[in-house]
Amino acid sequence: MERYESKEVEFKWQKIWADNSAFSTVREDGRDKYYVLEMFPYPSGKIHMGHVRNYAIGDVVSRFFTMKGKNVLHPMGWDSFGLPAENAAIQHGIHPAEWTYKNIDYMKKQLKRLGLSYDWEREVTTCAPEYYRWNQWFFLKFMEKGMAYKKLSTVNWCPACSTVLANEQVEGGLCWRCESTVEEKELEQWFLKITDYGEELLEHTRKLPGWPERVLLMQRNWVGKSTGAEVVFKVEGADETIKVFTTRPDTLYGATFMSLAPEHPVIEKITAPDRLRGVREFISRVKAGGKKGRGEAEKEGVFTGAFSTNPLTGAKIPVYVANFVLMEYGTGAVMAVPAHDQRDFEFAKKYNLPVTVVINPPKIILDPAAMIAAYQDEGTMVNSGPFDGMKNTEAMVKIAELLEERGVGKRSVSYRLRDWGISRQRYWGCPIPVIYCGACGAVPVPYKDLPVILPEDVSITGKGMSPLLLSSFVDTKCPRCGKGARRETDTMDTFVDSSWYFLRYMSPQNNNEPFDKKEASYWMPVDQYIGGIEHAVLHLLYARFFTKAVRDLGLIQADEPFKNLLTQGMVCKEILRCPGHGYLLPEEAEGGRCRECGKPVTVGPTEKMSKSKKNTVDPDRIIETYGADTTRLFSLFAAPPQKDLDWNEDGVEGSFRFLGRVWRLVSENADILSGFDFKHDKPLEGFLRRIHRQTHSTIKKVTQDIEERFHFNTAISSIMELVNSLYQWEGTKQGALEREVFREAVEAVVLLLSPFAPHISEELWQRLGNPTPLYSTPWPVFDPDAVRSEEVTVVVQVNGKVRAKVSVPADAGKEYVEGVVMKEQLVAKWVAAKEIRTTVYVPGRIFNIVVQ
DSSP states (O other), rough: OOOOHHHHHHHHHHHHHHTTTTTTOOOOOOOOOOEEEEEEOOSSSSSHHHHHHHHHHEEEEEEEHHHHTTTOOOOOOOOOOHHHHHHEEEEEOHHHHHHHHHHHHHHHHHHHHOOOOGGGOOOOOOOOOHHHHHHHHHHHHHHHHHOOOEEEEEEEEETTEEEEEOGGGTTTTTTTOOOOOEEEEEEEEEEEEEGHHHHHHGGGGGGGTOOOOOHHHHHHHHHEEEEEEEEEEEEETTTTEEEEEEGGGGGGGGGGGGEEEEOOOTHHHHOOGGGHHHHHHHHHHHHHHHSSTTTTSSSEEEEEEEEOOOOTOOEEEEEETTTTTTTTSSSSSEEEEETEEEEEEEHHHHHTOOOOOEETTTTTTGGGGGGGSOOOOOEEOOSSGGTSSSBBBHHHHHHHHHHHHHSSSSEEESSSSOOOEEEEESSSSOOOEEEEEETTTEEEEOOOOOOOOOOOOOOOSOOSOOOGSSSSSSSEEEETTEEEEEEEOOEEEEEHHHHHHHHHHTTTTTTSSSOOOOHHHOOOOSSSEEGGGGGHHHHHHHHHHHHHHHHHTTTTTOSBBBBBBEEEOEEEEEEEEETTTTTOGGGEETTEEETTTTTTTEEEEEEOOOOGTOOOOOOOHHHHHHHHHHHHHHHHHHTTTTOOOOOEEEEEEEEHHHHHHHHHHHOOOOOOOTTOHHHHHHHOOOOHHHHHHHHHHHHHHHHIIIIOOOHHHHHHHHHHHHHHHHHHHOOSSSSHHHHHHHHHHHHHHHHHHTTHHHHHHHHHHHTOOSSOOOGGSSOOOHHHHHOOOOEEEEEEEETTTTEEEEEEEEEEEHHHHHHHHHHOHHHHHHTSOOOOEEEEETTTTTEEEOOO
């Protein structure tokens, strides 16, 4: 018998697929399409097991719907601009372009080695000028519509390196490179008006039933629509006002102080001279800690010496700067109502500020002095002038109306969502196509001059401003007046690259436009999008925004980019830790001890694979040892796609053994399997009927598990059960009917296995004598009559006494019935710890167990 050589089989079929352009796709008007897409990777150097799992999931979907007759688009590309390439340039002295393209070459080979059904003719690379040219084209279109604009915004600044830092480069308030304290600095930045689409982004989450509710909730929270009132507080003794947005206008009579974000522009204008130094020191300290985690930090503040006037009560309330108020939320100012907001309550207690109750709970009168927490539920208005005795829910509307009557406020809607700042003071990104002229101002680069090419003759040190400032890139001519001018040296946020790449796949060689409208009309939206939950907000929100903005340019009809979304779980593995040397690789421990110091090693818990925790698994090693099919099969069988997968080398071995069993099932029965097609022109009975039923039941289950639920693990399990049944074949396989039933079942196994393990399936399909390759073969269809089970009730006796009843197929044999009986709990207790001497089965009636 020929041995299963995975590498030989896989290389053979990968070459056949490539030579025949097996997965190339073209638009076919009138034919049902299916666009399946996995989030494209950043070319960091090598794929990891998370990539393997993600892409294997997408490949199952692609191959399945291809066999179901759909016109499937399944492309791949590279999200190739970004900070890691710059860091590599700084650390290793290699140009970002060289580093990036070298990584792409290696990772592409890895993906091809997995046998993924990508249409590589549609490959896109976002750092290539032929791609980012269209980023710039979109930017110019957005400028024309007033959707792209520039304003002052804060950035992370390292004074020692004299450079802007990304958020990821700030660690504990320090520069990742030199550990200097990072400051906030204001620079002019480019923004896109995503807020113009806030309401639509929110409302359309109701039209995405194919998305996980968890992701939709995260998107809704990020947009953060709040209905309430805008209230104007006048500052005492100054020609300044402070606007506040509140969702609780019913509590306005209980506002006893004001809290401002440290970034609020009014602070310098209203702070008393004798308090200015202390206020500035507090603001510097808060900013040095960064914005991340400010909401969870201990509540702190400083009094400005200024007072504002409550517009309804006329009371003077002190104005504080507080660390928990963020400029990005609301107006950056909060009217503090300590009796009815827990955060304000804690702040008031800390700084001995007054607490005024304006809402009492039912049948209770609150005493501010006795309160140990804020009361935040519904109730009856008190201490609120004309609104006393009213339900607070009614007072919300009435107080908002009063604010409007007095001209000190209005009903309002606020969004947490802020415009998208796309400026990056980095080198490795898409240049922003703007020229600054002393006479003409900010001038868009003419369309005919696109792309603005990112120069490669630069020195990247990690110090100073962008390398683009130090190159001949800056100096240019104004396209309007012809005078000397300078180019914009900021580059675009890399999220711009990934916000429309799914559109470029449809016509990647198009040199005249971002994509062909006819192609977009046919392929959009993406039918199934697959990626990690970590992209639940930013990437997905920006892609949704971009789709709507491009729609409004008249280029597409789709409102949403992705019809269905699958967020796959993480790949996890136990960690090893030494008390002296920290995380260890498996080879750094022996006999439960650290090989370096001999101290006992703790094992666990299971955590997401991470280089820093040394619990990664190299896909190359697994593929080299077991083959691509085994690697794919384990990643799909070990857990449902939406759940985390715990890495288990024994499980990989098990998947390899199973494929070996399938291989032997065909090779050991080659003579029996050759030359027969299943015609089913004779009635089936007994074991043959059960195998026929199981074959079609398996086809039905695998089809539903893939198409309706993405339960790949249970689909694979049912294929394994069918294989087990074929290995337990009862009687001979020599008769024509037996051979027909056996071949039908074996062909079903190979067909059903093909989306999961395509190489071995193609090889076995060919060896079964089928001239058409699997990628061009229709998906099997189950026979409804075959899966219809005729069951009978069998009485179970133990030593002649009735102990239970079980339902089994009417034609089930003794071995099958015995398996069902022995799993029955009512039977188990009567045979436990006893010797079974014999069993007797009267077909369809009685199963008797004789025990001693």
